[in-house]
Amino acid sequence: MLLIINSLKAQDINDNKQQNMTTINNKGTRAPQEYFTGTVWVNMNVKAEDSYNTLIGTVTFEPKGRTNWHTHTTGQILLVTDGIGYYQEKGKPIQLIRKGDVVKIPKNVEHWHGASLNSSMTHIAIVPELDKDKTEWLAPVTDEEYNSFK
Protein backbone atom coordinates (compact mmCIF):
# COMPACT_ATOMS: atom_id res chain seq x y z
CA MET A 1 0.00 0.00 0.00
CA LEU A 2 2.78 2.39 0.93
CA LEU A 3 4.70 1.49 -2.21
CA ILE A 4 1.65 2.43 -4.26
CA ILE A 5 1.26 5.72 -2.45
CA ASN A 6 4.93 6.52 -2.91
CA SER A 7 4.86 5.82 -6.63
CA LEU A 8 1.73 7.92 -7.02
CA LYS A 9 3.49 10.62 -5.09
CA ALA A 10 6.46 10.67 -7.44
CA GLN A 11 4.11 11.12 -10.40
CA ASP A 12 1.98 13.78 -8.81
CA ILE A 13 4.61 15.80 -7.06
CA ASN A 14 4.88 18.40 -9.78
CA ASP A 15 1.25 18.89 -10.68
CA ASN A 16 -0.49 18.44 -7.34
CA LYS A 17 1.70 20.54 -5.08
CA GLN A 18 1.04 24.15 -4.37
CA GLN A 19 3.24 26.86 -3.03
CA ASN A 20 2.27 26.09 0.56
CA MET A 21 3.39 22.45 0.40
CA THR A 22 6.66 20.59 0.56
CA THR A 23 7.77 17.11 1.65
CA ILE A 24 9.80 15.31 4.27
CA ASN A 25 10.17 12.36 1.82
CA ASN A 26 13.48 13.72 0.58
CA LYS A 27 16.76 13.48 2.40
CA GLY A 28 18.00 16.79 1.00
CA THR A 29 21.65 17.78 0.75
CA ARG A 30 24.80 16.83 2.68
CA ALA A 31 25.14 18.54 6.05
CA PRO A 32 28.27 20.71 6.41
CA GLN A 33 31.30 18.65 7.48
CA GLU A 34 32.32 21.54 9.70
CA TYR A 35 29.52 20.70 12.18
CA PHE A 36 28.88 17.00 11.55
CA THR A 37 30.84 13.72 11.59
CA GLY A 38 30.08 11.02 9.02
CA THR A 39 27.30 11.08 6.43
CA VAL A 40 24.38 13.31 7.35
CA TRP A 41 21.63 14.77 5.12
CA VAL A 42 19.51 17.86 5.77
CA ASN A 43 16.19 18.81 4.14
CA MET A 44 14.98 22.22 5.33
CA ASN A 45 11.17 22.04 5.35
CA VAL A 46 10.42 25.43 6.89
CA LYS A 47 12.98 28.17 6.32
CA ALA A 48 13.49 31.64 7.74
CA GLU A 49 11.92 33.19 4.63
CA ASP A 50 8.68 31.27 5.27
CA SER A 51 8.14 33.81 8.07
CA TYR A 52 6.89 31.50 10.81
CA ASN A 53 9.74 32.52 13.15
CA THR A 54 10.66 28.84 13.39
CA LEU A 55 12.95 26.48 11.48
CA ILE A 56 11.93 22.90 10.71
CA GLY A 57 14.30 20.45 9.07
CA THR A 58 14.45 16.72 8.48
CA VAL A 59 17.89 15.31 9.25
CA THR A 60 19.01 11.82 8.24
CA PHE A 61 22.11 10.38 9.90
CA GLU A 62 23.69 7.29 8.37
CA PRO A 63 25.16 4.80 10.94
CA LYS A 64 27.85 6.54 13.08
CA GLY A 65 26.84 9.95 11.66
CA ARG A 66 26.34 12.67 14.30
CA THR A 67 26.31 16.38 15.01
CA ASN A 68 29.15 18.14 16.79
CA TRP A 69 28.52 19.14 20.38
CA HIS A 70 26.39 22.31 20.30
CA THR A 71 23.98 24.57 22.19
CA HIS A 72 20.78 26.47 21.26
CA THR A 73 19.69 29.55 23.19
CA THR A 74 15.98 28.74 22.63
CA GLY A 75 16.33 24.95 22.90
CA GLN A 76 15.24 22.52 20.20
CA ILE A 77 12.69 19.73 19.75
CA LEU A 78 13.53 16.49 17.94
CA LEU A 79 10.83 14.15 16.62
CA VAL A 80 12.39 10.82 15.63
CA THR A 81 10.64 9.57 12.49
CA ASP A 82 12.81 6.57 11.65
CA GLY A 83 15.57 4.33 12.93
CA ILE A 84 17.56 4.21 16.14
CA GLY A 85 19.91 6.93 17.34
CA TYR A 86 21.74 8.51 20.23
CA TYR A 87 21.19 11.74 22.18
CA GLN A 88 23.58 12.98 24.85
CA GLU A 89 23.73 15.99 27.13
CA LYS A 90 27.17 16.94 28.51
CA GLY A 91 27.96 15.05 31.70
CA LYS A 92 25.17 12.47 31.22
CA PRO A 93 25.17 9.03 29.58
CA ILE A 94 24.06 8.61 25.96
CA GLN A 95 20.29 7.99 25.65
CA LEU A 96 18.93 5.67 22.98
CA ILE A 97 16.29 7.38 20.82
CA ARG A 98 13.93 5.55 18.49
CA LYS A 99 11.18 6.13 15.94
CA GLY A 100 8.38 7.96 17.74
CA ASP A 101 10.50 9.58 20.44
CA VAL A 102 10.25 13.32 21.11
CA VAL A 103 13.34 14.91 22.67
CA LYS A 104 12.96 18.31 24.33
CA ILE A 105 16.46 19.77 24.34
CA PRO A 106 16.84 22.34 27.10
CA LYS A 107 18.01 25.87 26.36
CA ASN A 108 21.79 26.44 26.47
CA VAL A 109 22.63 22.80 27.32
CA GLU A 110 25.60 21.34 25.46
CA HIS A 111 24.50 18.18 23.60
CA TRP A 112 24.75 16.12 20.41
CA HIS A 113 22.53 13.72 18.46
CA GLY A 114 23.05 11.19 15.71
CA ALA A 115 22.59 7.67 14.42
CA SER A 116 23.49 4.58 16.41
CA LEU A 117 26.37 2.31 15.47
CA ASN A 118 24.38 -0.02 13.20
CA SER A 119 21.21 1.88 12.31
CA SER A 120 20.49 5.12 10.55
CA MET A 121 18.24 7.63 12.31
CA THR A 122 15.98 10.36 10.91
CA HIS A 123 14.52 13.15 13.00
CA ILE A 124 12.60 16.32 12.42
CA ALA A 125 14.34 19.18 14.25
CA ILE A 126 12.36 22.26 15.30
CA VAL A 127 14.01 25.52 16.33
CA PRO A 128 11.43 27.63 18.15
CA GLU A 129 11.69 31.42 18.39
CA LEU A 130 14.14 31.79 15.55
CA ASP A 131 14.51 35.53 16.19
CA LYS A 132 15.98 34.76 19.63
CA ASP A 133 17.96 31.65 18.70
CA LYS A 134 21.70 31.43 18.60
CA THR A 135 23.18 28.01 17.88
CA GLU A 136 26.78 27.61 18.98
CA TRP A 137 28.75 24.82 17.30
CA LEU A 138 31.47 23.23 19.43
CA ALA A 139 33.92 20.30 19.14
CA PRO A 140 33.21 17.11 17.17
CA VAL A 141 32.02 14.10 19.18
CA THR A 142 35.11 11.90 19.42
CA ASP A 143 34.98 8.16 18.66
CA GLU A 144 35.64 7.54 22.36
CA GLU A 145 32.63 9.65 23.34
CA TYR A 146 30.49 8.08 20.60
CA ASN A 147 31.47 4.55 21.59
CA SER A 148 30.64 5.11 25.28
CA PHE A 149 27.02 4.00 24.74
CA LYS A 150 26.10 1.06 27.01
Next chain:
Amino acid sequence: MLLIINSLKAQDINDNKQQNMTTINNKGTRAPQEYFTGTVWVNMNVKAEDSYNTLIGTVTFEPKGRTNWHTHTTGQILLVTDGIGYYQEKGKPIQLIRKGDVVKIPKNVEHWHGASLNSSMTHIAIVPELDKDKTEWLAPVTDEEYNSFK
Protein backbone atom coordinates in the same frame (compact mmCIF):
# COMPACT_ATOMS: atom_id res chain seq x y z
CA MET B 1 12.37 -5.10 12.48
CA LEU B 2 9.90 -2.38 13.35
CA LEU B 3 7.79 -4.87 15.27
CA ILE B 4 10.84 -5.77 17.34
CA ILE B 5 11.63 -2.13 18.01
CA ASN B 6 8.04 -1.42 18.99
CA SER B 7 7.89 -4.31 21.41
CA LEU B 8 11.21 -3.28 22.95
CA LYS B 9 9.83 0.22 23.21
CA ALA B 10 6.77 -0.91 25.16
CA GLN B 11 9.01 -2.67 27.68
CA ASP B 12 11.45 0.15 28.07
CA ILE B 13 9.13 3.09 28.09
CA ASN B 14 9.02 3.41 31.85
CA ASP B 15 12.64 2.80 32.72
CA ASN B 16 14.47 4.42 29.82
CA LYS B 17 12.64 7.72 29.48
CA GLN B 18 13.75 10.87 31.17
CA GLN B 19 11.94 14.07 31.90
CA ASN B 20 13.00 15.60 28.59
CA MET B 21 11.48 12.82 26.48
CA THR B 22 8.03 11.84 25.32
CA THR B 23 6.59 9.95 22.35
CA ILE B 24 4.47 10.40 19.26
CA ASN B 25 3.70 6.62 19.34
CA ASN B 26 0.51 7.26 21.30
CA LYS B 27 -2.70 8.59 19.86
CA GLY B 28 -3.60 10.43 23.07
CA THR B 29 -7.13 11.43 24.03
CA ARG B 30 -10.30 12.24 22.05
CA ALA B 31 -10.31 15.70 20.49
CA PRO B 32 -13.18 17.94 21.68
CA GLN B 33 -16.36 17.34 19.66
CA GLU B 34 -16.96 21.08 19.77
CA TYR B 35 -14.19 21.66 17.21
CA PHE B 36 -13.98 18.32 15.37
CA THR B 37 -16.29 16.02 13.39
CA GLY B 38 -15.93 12.23 13.69
CA THR B 39 -13.26 10.38 15.64
CA VAL B 40 -10.08 12.36 16.19
CA TRP B 41 -7.28 11.80 18.74
CA VAL B 42 -4.80 14.38 20.06
CA ASN B 43 -1.46 13.73 21.80
CA MET B 44 0.17 16.98 22.95
CA ASN B 45 3.93 16.45 22.66
CA VAL B 46 5.13 19.94 23.54
CA LYS B 47 2.84 22.01 25.78
CA ALA B 48 2.78 25.64 26.83
CA GLU B 49 4.40 24.75 30.18
CA ASP B 50 7.42 23.29 28.37
CA SER B 51 8.35 26.94 27.72
CA TYR B 52 9.44 26.71 24.08
CA ASN B 53 6.81 29.27 23.00
CA THR B 54 5.50 26.66 20.58
CA LEU B 55 2.89 23.89 20.70
CA ILE B 56 3.48 20.53 19.03
CA GLY B 57 0.79 17.87 18.90
CA THR B 58 0.20 14.62 17.05
CA VAL B 59 -3.34 14.39 15.70
CA THR B 60 -4.88 11.16 14.36
CA PHE B 61 -8.05 11.43 12.29
CA GLU B 62 -10.02 8.24 11.62
CA PRO B 63 -11.65 8.09 8.13
CA LYS B 64 -14.05 11.05 7.65
CA GLY B 65 -12.73 12.70 10.83
CA ARG B 66 -11.83 16.39 10.43
CA THR B 67 -11.38 19.71 12.18
CA ASN B 68 -13.93 22.51 11.99
CA TRP B 69 -13.07 25.44 9.78
CA HIS B 70 -10.60 27.61 11.73
CA THR B 71 -7.86 30.27 11.56
CA HIS B 72 -4.52 30.83 13.32
CA THR B 73 -3.01 34.29 13.69
CA THR B 74 0.56 32.90 13.46
CA GLY B 75 -0.21 30.15 10.93
CA GLN B 76 0.51 26.48 11.49
CA ILE B 77 2.72 23.76 10.03
CA LEU B 78 1.46 20.21 9.46
CA LEU B 79 3.82 17.26 8.93
CA VAL B 80 1.88 14.25 7.69
CA THR B 81 3.35 11.13 9.31
CA ASP B 82 0.83 8.52 8.18
CA GLY B 83 -2.12 7.89 5.90
CA ILE B 84 -3.97 10.02 3.38
CA GLY B 85 -5.97 13.12 4.23
CA TYR B 86 -7.50 16.35 3.02
CA TYR B 87 -6.53 20.01 3.47
CA GLN B 88 -8.65 22.89 2.24
CA GLU B 89 -8.40 26.67 2.34
CA LYS B 90 -11.65 28.63 2.01
CA GLY B 91 -12.54 29.23 -1.65
CA LYS B 92 -10.07 26.64 -2.99
CA PRO B 93 -10.51 22.95 -3.84
CA ILE B 94 -9.58 20.24 -1.32
CA GLN B 95 -5.92 19.17 -1.59
CA LEU B 96 -4.92 15.56 -1.00
CA ILE B 97 -2.18 15.25 1.63
CA ARG B 98 -0.13 12.12 2.22
CA LYS B 99 2.56 10.67 4.47
CA GLY B 100 5.61 12.90 4.10
CA ASP B 101 3.80 16.08 3.08
CA VAL B 102 4.49 19.35 4.88
CA VAL B 103 1.65 21.90 4.77
CA LYS B 104 2.47 25.53 5.56
CA ILE B 105 -0.85 27.06 6.59
CA PRO B 106 -0.84 30.81 6.04
CA LYS B 107 -1.64 33.21 8.85
CA ASN B 108 -5.33 34.13 9.27
CA VAL B 109 -6.53 31.94 6.38
CA GLU B 110 -9.71 29.97 7.05
CA HIS B 111 -9.05 26.25 6.49
CA TRP B 112 -9.65 22.69 7.72
CA HIS B 113 -7.78 19.37 7.67
CA GLY B 114 -8.68 15.77 8.27
CA ALA B 115 -8.66 12.18 7.08
CA SER B 116 -9.83 11.12 3.64
CA LEU B 117 -12.96 9.09 3.10
CA ASN B 118 -11.34 5.65 3.34
CA SER B 119 -8.00 6.21 5.07
CA SER B 120 -7.01 7.57 8.45
CA MET B 121 -4.41 10.36 8.54
CA THR B 122 -1.93 11.36 11.24
CA HIS B 123 -0.09 14.65 11.29
CA ILE B 124 2.15 16.54 13.64
CA ALA B 125 0.82 20.10 14.04
CA ILE B 126 3.17 22.91 15.05
CA VAL B 127 1.93 26.26 16.33
CA PRO B 128 4.80 28.77 16.12
CA GLU B 129 4.96 31.89 18.29
CA LEU B 130 2.46 30.67 20.85
CA ASP B 131 2.51 34.00 22.68
CA LYS B 132 1.11 35.71 19.57
CA ASP B 133 -1.25 32.94 18.43
CA LYS B 134 -5.00 33.12 18.53
CA THR B 135 -6.86 30.17 17.02
CA GLU B 136 -10.44 30.94 16.07
CA TRP B 137 -12.76 27.96 15.72
CA LEU B 138 -15.58 28.35 13.19
CA ALA B 139 -18.35 26.16 11.69
CA PRO B 140 -18.06 22.38 11.22
CA VAL B 141 -17.14 21.16 7.72
CA THR B 142 -20.44 19.94 6.30
CA ASP B 143 -20.75 16.55 4.57
CA GLU B 144 -21.35 18.44 1.32
CA GLU B 145 -18.07 20.36 1.73
CA TYR B 146 -16.22 17.21 2.82
CA ASN B 147 -17.55 15.18 -0.11
CA SER B 148 -16.55 17.84 -2.68
CA PHE B 149 -13.08 16.22 -3.12
CA LYS B 150 -12.46 15.23 -6.75
